[in-house]
Amino acid sequence: MIPDKNNKYPLEHYHKLCFLKNIIQNKNIVVGEYTYYDDDEDITNFEKNVKYHFDFIGDKLIIGKFCMIASGVSFIMNGANHKMDGVSAYPFYIFGGDWADSAPAATDTPYKGDTVVGNDVWIGTNVTIMPGIKIGDGAIIASKSVVTKDVAPYAVVGGNPACLIKMRFSEKIVNRLLELKWWNWDIQKITSNIHALTQNISLTDLNNFK
Incomplete structure (x- = not known):
């Protein structure tokens, strides 16, 4: 009686928890087997909460196996970044017209790479994870944390910005x-x-x- 990894809803009669890989539509989101997502409202909120994830940028969100992801977790992807070394960080170019030729080169905007969550990671309610973060295997992220730097394997972190609370082992x-x-x-x-x-x-x- 082993749970079926291909079952969208592994808990009978409960549709607010899913094995996440079975609902993902975006080809740039990769999720391992048995990782689950539990949402207070609707499991389709997961992809809605992967923010500024534009195909033309090409960054990926990669999540390992057997992770536990709570309601309200947000991943901020590289598309959220603005060019910051000009007098203004305002993206004039996106509005077109006479402003269009102010578009920065791709290399002018910060790019942090793929966001990678390891295996057996527990991410608490309403956590925000910034672009390009790497979270190690076995880590725990406390509720409402904002993760702005990489998290070591088996570390427990929390706060805004998230800091080390303790090592699990x-x-x-x-x-x-x-x-x-x-x-x-x-x-x-x-x-x-x-x-x-x-x-x-x-x-x-x-x-x-x-």
């Missing part, structure tokens, strides 16, 4: 978890190790995983 355990990459195991192996994966276990126990 010791450095040795983090390194072992990053070696194990349990999210890449086949689903039968994950299922047979569910109890171990949901307990606080020692480095010795982790080393016994095969």
Whole structure:
């Protein structure tokens, strides 16, 4: 009785939580298996909350496997950036006419690259993630945080701007978890190790995983 990764609504009779990859329409949003999105209103809000994500810019939002994304999470993409080294940051050119030839070159506007969320990441309610941020495996982002810089694997961060609150585990355990990459195991192996994966276990126990 393993949940079907291809099921849009994995919880029977509850349509405010979805396995996210099954609803994504934008080719520049890539989501791993079993990552879920839970929305207070409508799961279609997810793509609405990926802001300023223009095809002509080409940046991607990449989210790993087994992530937990709460309602109201927003991803600000590179299309939100303005040229900032002129006297004014106002985008005159977008209104056309005599202002059209003031358009900046692509290299003149800040570009932070793809936004990448690792595996087994928990993102709390109403978090905002800025362009080009990299969030490491196993990280936790507290509710209402604004993430303006990269987040280390297994870090807990919160605030505006988000700052480190604590590390979830010791450095040795983090390194072992990053070696194990349990999210890449086949689903039968994950299922047979569910109890171990949901307990606080020692480095010795982790080393016994095969």
